[in-house]
Amino acid sequence: MAGIREQKKSETKRAILAAAVKLFAEKSFDKTSIEDIAKEAGIGKTTIYGYYNKKNEIFHDFCDEELDLAFSKLKPSDCDDRPLTEKLIDFFMIQFVFVTKNREFGRQMSREMVFPCEINDKAKIHDQRYFDILENYIAAAQNRGEVSTKHDHFNMSVHFFSLYLGLLAGWYTGYLESLSQVEETMRTLFTQVLKGIEK
Amino acid sequence: MAGIREQKKSETKRAILAAAVKLFAEKSFDKTSIEDIAKEAGIGKTTIYGYYNKKNEIFHDFCDEELDLAFSKLKPSDCDDRPLTEKLIDFFMIQFVFVTKNREFGRQMSREMVFPCEINDKAKIHDQRYFDILENYIAAAQNRGEVSTKHDHFNMSVHFFSLYLGLLAGWYTGYLESLSQVEETMRTLFTQVLKGIEK
DNA sequence: GTGTAAAATCGAATGGGTTCGAGATTAAGA
DNA sequence: TCTTAATCTCGAACCCATTCGATTTTACAC
Structure with a gap:
């Protein structure tokens, strides 16, 4: 009742x-x-x-709301057949701009999300949603023959997500100072994954 | 005086x-x-x-000491001509084990290092040392003809470092639970960079 | 209705990081 | 040696997250 x-x-x-x-x-x-x-x-x-x-938990709920807002801005647009790199750059740059818009808020949130106090299921659901979108992009790129089918979707998502993290870290440690610098580096790194750095 | x-x-x-x-x-x-x-x-x-x-600053100095210790365990060994992947895996796994040995300490330290309260020069010196080692490995691999000379050393270092960060995040968010899992994923990701995921 | 157990609320107390301010110590010039 | 200004030191005070305990409110059985 x-x-x-x-x-x-x-x-x-x-x-x-x-x-x-x-x-x-x-x-x-x-x-x-x-x-x-x-x-x-x-x-x-x-x-x-x-x-x-904990006070932290309120912040967590706050982040959830904020992230919902951010996600709502990401249109799935399945019929978008631009190159994978471009789609990913859009995706991650929206996130990046959103998270770092307020430097201090982004720092706190990143800390909580990347190195949480305790493993928590709600966060995993968020991550899942995140990775679902990435895996979608990747699957589409595979269908278009743009990306090899040898690799696991999940591991490729992890790869791109890690690069995103690296850029965030670069922002907060002071290596990256402007959004255009971030985007440029992101493009470089994403290209590295696609082409490979071997030989 | x-x-x-x-x-x-x-x-x-x-x-x-x-x-x-x-x-x-x-x-x-x-x-x-x-x-x-x-x-x-x-x-x-x-x-x-x-x-x-701040109390945090003491922790920072503490981390510096701990990191010095960790770095001192990394032998440069220029004459080591194993494949780049193997050398990098050694390098990062030593770091990883060291940082996560005590879960809570590693979490706090990672937070401070990756998303510091303020941009600080001492941290940059540390990072520099870190990247120097990576760039060394990469240069050696280039000399051996293992890696393309098209890409910038620094960007490649950033790439590997980002993947390491992603693994740390995976550890603290609960996706990775054992060191062997970490090493396996690390190998997968590093191979992705080398070979590229295209076509 | 009434009694009772569970749950919710909040004022008071605790503990720990940080700041204030006054007194002690040092450097350096006369 | 004396004076003075700068710096160090530390007890007292302040702020804030978190806990305790007592009081109030609700659900529910009789």
Whole structure:
């Protein structure tokens, strides 16, 4: 029975997340205290711990919302038969721009996503969605005869995703400073995978 | 003039780092408080802030020491003419094992190294050392005619390093669970770069 | 309705990182 | 040697995440 309790509970949770989203966007994760969130949500700060065990978890939910938003901008467009490289560059550049738009937010989110505190299933679902899109692109390229069928879809996705990670790392460690530099390097690396560097 | 002041200052700094290294190893970063470190170093906890602005910075110095240790285990061995892939796998697996030996330490360190709070020059020096080794391997492989000379050394290093990052991410997100799995995937990915996935 | 167990809420307390400010120490010139 | 300004040091204070414990609210059986 969806009793009053259940209802209130999910309402409160939504209120907390809404408050957090608002404040994280206004200030930042670090500058938003649990008390701020509680006040904004109109509850006592201790109450939040009935819904989230760590401040981090709120951030996680926040990221989920943000990522949903980002994904919604990615049109599948199956009938797009541009070269794989171009499609991948579009895909990853959208991600990249989105994630790094606010430097600090992107850094925190990347940390949580790439090196999470604990292995978590919700994150895996996200990753799965990510890799599904990549595998789709790759399968299409294979059908067009652009890419060898020798390799595993998954491993190729991992490969491209790793390169994306490398670029993110380059951004945050200071090697890459402009988006055009990022895109150029991305193109170089993607070409390396396709052509191979052997011989 | 290396006055008393200078001397004392660097002595104190060394004492702090030594205390921190000891305690981080015994417990962990999170479970070691600034006060613990101060007590171990025989100073007041506020004094530490004369040497480090954030607890994180102590961890950074700690990582530097640890990485020096790890690097010291990597013999250059110029006369090693095994295939590039094998040399790279050795190189990265040593790193990987070292970094993930203690899961929590590796996670924290990776976060700091890959997505640092602020761009910092000391980190760049480390990275440089890292890439120098990789570029050496690659140059040697080019001399042996194993690898095309078309590509930039640096970009190839970045490529391999990115794949290493991807594996680390796989470890911490739970896709890779055993070292043999890591090594196998690493070999697959490295082969992809060399051969190319095209056609 | 009433009693009761489970769950939710929140004020108060804890612990740890960081800052403040006052007192101690040093460098260096007179 | 004395003075003074800069630097070091550290106890007290502050802020914030998280936990405790007591109180209130809900669900449900009788």
